[in-house]
Amino acid sequence: MKEFDYIILGGGCAGLSLAYELDVNLKLKDKSLAIVEARSEYKRDKTWSFWKISDHNFDDCVIKSWNNFSINTKLGSVEIINKEYPYQTVDSGLFYNKILNRIKQNKNIEFFQNTKQLNLENSFIFNSITIKDNYKENLWQHFKGIEIETEKNIFDDEIFNLMDFDCDQKNSVHFFYTLPFAKNKALIETTWLSKMNDESLKDYDVQLKKYIDETLKIKNYKINYQEEGAIPLFYPQSQTKKNTINIGSAGGMTRLSTGYTFLNIQNHSKYIVKNIDKIQNLKSYHIGKKYEFLDNIFLNVLKNQPDLMPKIFLNMFKAPSKTVIKFLSNKSNIFEDFGIILKMPKWIFIKNIF
Numbered sequence: 550m551k552e553f554d555y556i557i558l559g560g561g562c563a564g565l566s567l568a569y570e571l572d573v574n575l576k577l578k579d580k581s582l583a584i585v586e587a588r589s590e591y592k593r594d595k596t597w598s599f600w601k602i603s604d605h606n607f608d609d610c611v612i613k614s615w616n617n618f619s620i621n622t623k624l625g626s627v628e629i630i631n632k633e634y635p636y637q638t639v640d641s642g643l644f645y646n647k648i649l650n651r652i653k654q655n656k657n658i659e660f661f662q663n664t665k666q667l668n669l670e671n672s673f674i675f676n677s678i679t680i681k682d683n684y685k686e687n688l689w690q691h692f693k694g695i696e697i698e699t700e701k702n703i704f705d706d707e708i709f710n711l712m713d714f715d716c717d718q719k720n721s722v723h724f725f726y727t728l729p730f731a732k733n734k735a736l737i738e739t740t741w742l743s744k745m746n747d748e749s750l751k752d753y754d755v756q757l758k759k760y761i762d763e764t765l766k767i768k769n770y771k772i773n774y775q776e777e778g779a780i781p782l783f784y785p786q787s788q789t790k791k792n793t794i795n796i797g798s799a800g801g802m803t804r805l806s807t808g809y810t811f812l813n814i815q816n817h818s819k820y821i822v823k824n825i826d827k828i829q830n831l832k833s834y835h836i837g838k839k840y841e842f843l844d845n846i847f848l849n850v851l852k853n854q855p856d857l858m859p860k861i862f863l864n865m866f867k868a869p870s871k872t873v874i875k876f877l878s879n880k881s882n883i884f885e886d887f888g889i890i891l892k893m894p895k896w897i898f899i900k901n902i903f
């Protein structure tokens with residue numbers, strides 16, 4: 550059995566971000582690290598987008614960034630300009646390559662496909678693997694996206710569409726999300742906020758085709774890439790053992806009302822590495838109790854009155870753009886929180902506290 554000072558369970562976004570942060574900060578000069586990752590090859594499997602509200606290590610993996618975005622609903626649309634916090638898209642393929650090229654040179658880091666050869670007893674564990682369970686009754690953000698390339702220049706690549714609710718809602722919350730990477734290339738996603746037990750919401754290919762044909766009115770295109778996933782809008786069960794810190798989605802890094810996780814993972818990695826010398830007694834890292842509280846009310850409204858959500862999002866984005874972005878990226882101050890709360894239908898939110 551092999552022993553390591555640190556073991557990272559799961560070499561995905563959080564596991565690799567942490568390994569990179571440890572390596573670049575020279576925290577592995579006299580410490581050893583094992584990364585346990587089930588997959589045998591890394592390739593682009595996710596497209597991570599977020600408002601760049603804090604610095605991160607992966608600006609060179611950003612394939613596009615925007616200062617403008619729009620929201621569409623049947624009740625109206627808004628276009629938002631924000632030069633302060635660009636919305637960035639990171640290609641996971643570039644991210645994996647960058648990290649692996651760097652950490653594979655460090656002799657103190659070893660990869661394993663499972664824990665069979667490892668003695669976990671004396672190591673400090675960073676765990677990003679969630680315990681699989683039947684969570685069908687919980688809320689998820691589930692989606693499929695395709696990156697299409699058109700013959701002609703069709704897209705305005707200066708502005709992306711964050712949410713287009715002008716589509717079939719099926720008593721749920723449904724929107725399309727379009728990221729134009731170039732005038733002839735865009736990632737288009739069909740996204741649902743719902744429980745996972747309604748199979749009729751999952752004919753993603755049919756939904757995408759209809760949207761591209763009928764709403765975007767694009768006839769000729771090829772599909773370059775596809776991704777499909779489900780982000781838990783609840784805190785998944787994970788390990789609560791001594792000498793273990795949960796990271797990534799398993800560590801509560803997902804913002805429940807939005808699914809945004811990437812930048813929280815980066816901030817959590819920086820926090821761990823900054824405090825690695827006193828890791829045994831480290832206070833746990835939270836996105837923020839106030840966001841947990843507010844997001845739970847928000848999700849109750851979403852569960853009980855999904856039909857209100859397009860209007861709620863539209864109104865939220867009528868607040869000053871800096872305020873909304875900081876709120877959605879969990880960096881708002883109390884005045885900004887109130888700015889958002891005042892845009893919400895107060896009586897409905899109060900009812901849903903209980």
Ligand SMILES: Cc1cc2nc3c(=O)[nH]c(=O)nc-3n(C[C@H](O)[C@H](O)[C@H](O)COP(=O)(O)OP(=O)(O)OC[C@H]3O[C@@H](n4cnc5c(N)ncnc54)[C@H](O)[C@@H]3O)c2cc1C
Nearest residue numbers: 559560561562563586587596597598778797798809810811
């Ligand atoms: C398709 C998709 C798109 C997303 N887009 C965004 C976005 O735009 N912005 C945003 O902020 N967030 C986004 N997210 C949410 C979040 O950022 C990602 O899910 C992110 O990958 C979470 O990182 P993680 O390390 O917790 O999980 P993962 O990246 O999934 O890493 C977990 C790793 O553990 C490995 N593993 C699992 N079980 C085992 C096992 N038993 N043994 C060994 N290894 C195991 C897996 O292979 C995986 O590599 C997206 C999620 C998905 C699924």
